[in-house]
Amino acid sequence: MPDDALSLTFSALADPTRRALLARLAAGEATVNELAEPFDISLQAVSKHLKVLERAGLITRGRTAQWRPCRLETAPLTEASAWIERYKAGWDGRFDRLEDELRALQEQAHEKGNNDEQD
Structure with a gap:
């Protein structure tokens, strides 16, 4: 244990x-x-x-x-919450970067679609 x-x-x-x-x-x-x-x-x-x-x-x-x-x-709960929060902050940052990347890919796909229509 x-x-x-x-x-x-x-x-x-x-x-x-x-x-x-x-x-x-x-x-x-x-x-x-x-x-x-x-x-x-x-x-x-x-x-x-x-x-x-x-x-x-x-x-x-x-x-x-x-x-x-x-x-x-409450002290042990505060410590556990702080431990979780450290990892949550890291994951939040990763999700934010992923969202930015997906948005950029969507914009590229949209621009490509508009260019294909003009050709």
């Missing part, structure tokens, strides 16, 4: 249940029981998902007496 931060983040985000848990925590902290409510899985399964999210640094768990709320931690 990977242990670098970015791999842990993407691995944690690969599961739809974990993404749903993060989406719920984006609205505010919640207990494990509150997080488990909408899911048709055991409390133990939800706890396992939360451990994966916690290991990836995507959540933290508070310790207020008996109440242990889970909180979203």
Whole structure:
């Protein structure tokens, strides 16, 4: 199992249940029981998902007496987004150049068609 931060983040985000848990925590902290409510899985399964999210640094768990709320931690998401954005910028540039090239080819074809009509 990977242990670098970015791999842990993407691995944690690969599961739809974990993404749903993060989406719920984006609205505010919640207990494990509150997080488990909408899911048709055991409390133990939800706890396992939360451990994966916690290991990836995507959540933290508070310790207020008996109440242990889970909180979203956005730093790993920011790092993952920045990593994706670097590659997106490169691809956007490539697509822009491709679009320019295709436009030039279309203009050449159009000019050739006009020249053929005049001959």
